Structure formats: structure tokens, C-alpha cells
Amino acid sequence: MLTKDNQINDTTKRYSQLSSQLDALLTGESNVVANLSNASALLNQFFDRINWVGFYLMEDGELVLGPFQGLPACIRIPVGKGVCGTAVAKKQSIIVPDVDEFPGHIVCDAASQSEIVIPLIKDGVVLGVLDIDSPELNRFSEDDRIGLEEVIQVLIKHI
Numbered sequence: 068m069l070t071k072d073n074q075i076n077d078t079t080k081r082y083s084q085l086s087s088q089l090d091a092l093l094t095g096e097s098n099v100v101a102n103l104s105n106a107s108a109l110l111n112q113f114f115d116r117i118n119w120v121g122f123y124l125m126e127d128g129e130l131v132l133g134p135f136q137g138l139p140a141c142i143r144i145p146v147g148k149g150v151c152g153t154a155v156a157k158k159q160s161i162i163v164p165d166v167d168e169f170p171g172h173i174v175c176d177a178a179s180q181s182e183i184v185i186p187l188i189k190d191g192v193v194l195g196v197l198d199i200d201s202p203e204l205n206r207f208s209e210d211d212r213i214g215l216e217e218v219i220q221v222l223i224k225h226i
Contacts (some may be wrong), residue, residue: 082214086221093225102225104134111136117201123151124195141175149173151196154184160212164205183207185215189223
């Protein structure tokens, strides 16, 4: 039987492996679109029980849809609006257990019930966000936040 400590170690190990896989996948490539495309595909394989994973990139003071896996999505999100725009404004990751409870949530896919957003910050500047949605309530945990923040640090080296 797994104890909480074993679960934490297993989660930490899985994210460490994901970071290593991402680093190996992106090493030697400098094209941002190619690297974000492969990162979103790798994350889509890594996660179960999600319906969207991808990136929004800062352009002219707003977030613009970047490479992703899932249904068509909102194209532009103002800073400070929705979960993604709020993560940019606060320069911090956000876990939303129930999107219907998040003030100003922007609905791109009505099936999404929970969400996690991790900002991509390089040298203090927000370059964009990683956005992952799930059709389940309470899908994402603090362990996911910690693991994804480490994954994003690997990604930042390659963009």
C-alpha cells in the first residue's frame, strides 16, 4: 500500500523524469514554436484526465494562443482577465479546483472543470503561460504545481 510519502516520492520522480525527457527532446533546437509544440505534445502524453494543454505567449501586452493540444481555444486573453491573464498579472502559478468558482473565468471549452496555469518567466519578464484544463473538478494538486514549475524551468532554457 502506498503511503503519502511514497505518493509524494512517486510524483516527484515522475516530474523529474518528465523534466529530463523534455530537456533531451529540446536540446539542440532553438525554434520557439517547435519547442513549445513538442512540449505541449509531451505534456499531453504525460497527463491523464485532461482535455487541453498548451501555451499562450505575450504579444503586444496580451496573451496570444500558441502551440497546444486539444480543441480550438480562445485566441487572445488580456492581462488580468481569466485564469491565464491573472497568472500573468500576479506572476504566479494558479490552481483552480472549480473554474465556475473563479471570478471572470473565460470559457473556451465548456467541458473544462478545473485548471492549472504556470507563468513562463525569464529574467523577471513573463513570456507567456502554460495552461492545462481538465474535465474533472479538483484535478490539479500542489504537487502538480511544484512539478510543472520545475518543468517550465527546463523549458525556459530552450526558448
